[in-house]
Amino acid sequence: MITGKNYIGFQQSAKGTTSYRTFNPQLNIENQTIFTEATSEEIDEAVALATVAFSSYKSISGKKKSAFLNAIADEIIALDDKLIKTYCSETGLPEGRAKGERSRTVGQLRSFADLVREGSWVEATIDTAQPNREPIPKSDIRKLLVPLGPVVVFGASNFPLAYSTAGGDTAAALASGCPVIVKSHPMHAGTGELVASAIIKAAKDTGMPNGVFSNLNSSGIEVGTHLVKHSQVKAVGFTGSIKGGRALYDLAAQRDEPIPVFAEMGSINPVVILPKALEHRAENLAKTYAGSITLGTGQFCTNPGLILGLKSQALSSFVEQLSLEIMQLEPACMLHPNIFQAYNNNKEKALSHDSIKVVANYKDEAQPNYASQTVISVNGDTFLNNTTLHQEVFGPFSMVIQCESKAQLEEIISKLEGQLTGTLIAEKNEASNYSEVVSALQNRVGRLIYNGVPTGVEVCPSMVHGGPYPSSTDSRFTAVGIHSIKRWVRPFSYQDWPNNLLPDELKNENPLGLSRLVNNNQTKAPIE
Numbered sequence: 098m099i100t101g102k103n104y105i106g107f108q109q110s111a112k113g114t115t116s117y118r119t120f121n122p123q124l125n126i127e128n129q130t131i132f133t134e135a136t137s138e139e140i141d142e143a144v145a146l147a148t149v150a151f152s153s154y155k156s157i158s159g160k161k162k163s164a165f166l167n168a169i170a171d172e173i174i175a176l177d178d179k180l181i182k183t184y185c186s187e188t189g190l191p192e193g194r195a196k197g198e199r200s201r202t203v204g205q206l207r208s209f210a211d212l213v214r215e216g217s218w219v220e221a222t223i224d225t226a227q228p229n230r231e232p233i234p235k236s237d238i239r240k241l242l243v244p245l246g247p248v249v250v251f252g253a254s255n256f257p258l259a260y261s262t263a264g265g266d267t268a269a270a271l272a273s274g275c276p277v278i279v280k281s282h283p284m285h286a287g288t289g290e291l292v293a294s295a296i297i298k299a300a301k302d303t304g305m306p307n308g309v310f311s312n313l314n315s316s317g318i319e320v321g322t323h324l325v326k327h328s329q330v331k332a333v334g335f336t337g338s339i340k341g342g343r344a345l346y347d348l349a350a351q352r353d354e355p356i357p358v359f360a361e362m363g364s365i366n367p368v369v370i371l372p373k374a375l376e377h378r379a380e381n382l383a384k385t386y387a388g389s390i391t392l393g394t395g396q397f398c399t400n401p402g403l404i405l406g407l408k409s410q411a412l413s414s415f416v417e418q419l420s421l422e423i424m425q426l427e428p429a430c431m432l433h434p435n436i437f438q439a440y441n442n443n444k445e446k447a448l449s450h451d452s453i454k455v456v457a458n459y460k461d462e463a464q465p466n467y468a469s470q471t472v473i474s475v476n477g478d479t480f481l482n483n484t485t486l487h488q489e490v491f492g493p494f495s496m497v498i499q500c501e502s503k504a505q506l507e508e509i510i511s512k513l514e515g516q517l518t519g520t521l522i523a524e525k526n527e528a529s530n531y532s533e534v535v536s537a538l539q540n541r542v543g544r545l546i547y548n549g550v551p552t553g554v555e556v557c558p559s560m561v562h563g564g565p566y567p568s569s570t571d572s573r574f575t576a577v578g579i580h581s582i583k584r585w586v587r588p589f590s591y592q593d594w595p596n597n598l599l600p601d602e603l604k605n606e607n608p609l610g611l612s613r614l615v616n617n618n619q620t621k622a623p624i625e
């Protein structure tokens with residue numbers, strides 16, 4: 098049952114006077130449940146509980162954390178149709194998408210459960226003492242990764258499950274030993290409350306401390322601002338717009354004790370199609386990219402918003418075919434009227450430039466909140482001279498840039514802001530003639546795709562979902578996969594510490610059987 102209340106640790110609470118409802122964009126009506134925004138008192142209580150919980154949760158065994166994470170996954174599955182129906186009613190997304198995202202969310206939780214149960218992720222590193230070393234003795238020094246403290250996670254508008262309440266940020270933070278306070282996204286507060294109830298039940302059933310998780314409702318920016326400024330919050334996770342992510346980043350930097358904000362923000366994901374590929378595969382590529390541009394109504398952070406090629410008849414044929422293919426597709430529902438309106442506003446700004454050519458702009462009447470797909474074309478000089486064209490249009494929109502030369506193509510890529518992905522479409526042996534272009538792409542993106550589409554992010558250890566600013570606030574980390582746990586930890590060393598007082602990960606006898614780096618040798622053997 099959805100109550101509209103906040104979860105302050107294990108208790109539900111609704112002390113505030115500010116209320117709101119979610120919206121069904123498919124039916125173009127408000128949903129029935131009334132949600133109560135968290136008060137300052139409730140926020141402080143949630144953070145206080147998380148701080149107390151951290152004192153014990155940070156040292157809880159990997160086996161117990163694994164059981165907790167697996168229990169969350171089980172409870173999410175147990176929500177069954179109630180979760181799927183609520184998800185669909187708050188997003189306008191189809192049932193298949195909801196079930197797919199639920200599977201991804203459960204898979205992420207189980208992957209972190211496996212990671213912490215095995216335990217070597219802490220990167221235990223040991224350099225034993227050398228008391229007879231000349232000219233000075235060497236101390237015994239041992240290092241591992243330790244959790245930062247209470248983490249605030251902001252729910253994402255476009256992924257109500259995989260990037261929100263029990264999504265990747267939350268799963269990684271809980272796996273690391275950090276309590277989590279979720280600032281629920283107002284567009285899918287009901288979905289968030291259901292998932293929060295699953296986390297709370299799992300926490301109780303597996304003996305986790307009260308305060309290991311809280312879920313706070315919020316209709317505006319006040320709750321998020323309060324959380325980021327709170328002195329006992331130690332890190333922030335965010336997925337959303339550049340404007341929102343940068344605002345949180347600046348707030349965190351202005352604190353007396355600045356804290357890290359790991360924000361995954363906007364991206365236009367440049368796609369470079371080389372000449373031979375255009376000559377041989379223009380029709381197939383047009384069909385593929387029409388589908389990629391409109392997938393999920395263009396509401397993916399990996400949407401191909403920029404397609405680049407060298408000016409030629411083959412590129413003109415591709416553009417013509419892309420127009421034909423994308424105009425055959427029916428418009429689809431966006432997540433919310435506000436997102437629909439923002440899409441139209443940003444699209445109109447792009448269309449207002451004198452030097453652009455409208456390649457495709459769906460004009461038939463569509464239902465409310467249904468986005469009309471649009472493709473425009475522009476020459477390289479115009480794009481270079483108008484930085485406003487470099488900005489993301491969140492929705493089913495893409496821009497084709499017709500470059501005069503290989504040098505201009507490289508220049509355009511080099512002057513792009515940081516991106517999550519870059520894609521190279523090439524025929525066999527063609528890419529080797531464009532090494533400078535490939536190098537320019539590598540300098541601007543976190544993931545480079547060959548002969549594919551950027552939409553779709555596989556959850557696996559090798560995946561990098563991040564990139565140079567502003568695609569993310571710290572390009573050294575990924576927001577997807579088990580290595581995303583490294584955002585919520587810091588390295589910590591013990592020097593000359595008694596063996597019996599060391600954490601199990603660093604003890605001589607290696608009771609956990611971890612793979613450790615001992616005197617520069619990777620081993621599971623105990624230290625004699």
